[in-house]
Amino acid sequence: MTPTLLGRWQTRLLLLATVGVVVSLPFAIGIIGPGANSVYFWILSYVAIFGLGWDVLYDYLQKSRWDRDWPAAYQLFAGIWELIFIFCGTKIFGLLPIPLPKEELSVKAFLLHYSVVWLAVFITSQSLMRVLFPRWRFRGGQWL
Secondary structure (H helix, E strand, C coil), X not given: CCCCHHHXXXXXXXXXXXXXXXXXXXXXXXXXXXXXXXXXXXXXXHHHHHHHHHHHHHHHHHHHCCCCCCCHHHHHHHHHHHHHHHHHHHHHCCCCCCCCCHHHCCHHHHHHHHHHHHHHHXXXXXXXXXXXXXXXXXXXXXXX
């Protein structure tokens, strides 16, 4: 499948709003990681918001490839880049107004949460989306 920009946006928002929220719940209520905290939903929303902008770049890069394809390895690199960007924004530069002191969200908890959410969204996009939305692949990732 070669996703269109609209398809990327729709898929990103759908998966983060469903799979991302479900996976973030154990972190937010304190089952996984340090204590109950809403910071994980803030991180999830930042990934969604900034991801819409990143998708514009990814769409441009994809169109510059000779086969107009976006292999799964590129999704991994994009996930790593977004991890670094969100981490630097929240932990190092404090540019994003997460309503907590920087020390309250450890690097380990951040990396664990981001990695688990990314892996769940990736697996869902590669498997369950194809089952629930069979035409999704042929519409450039658009499910509406």
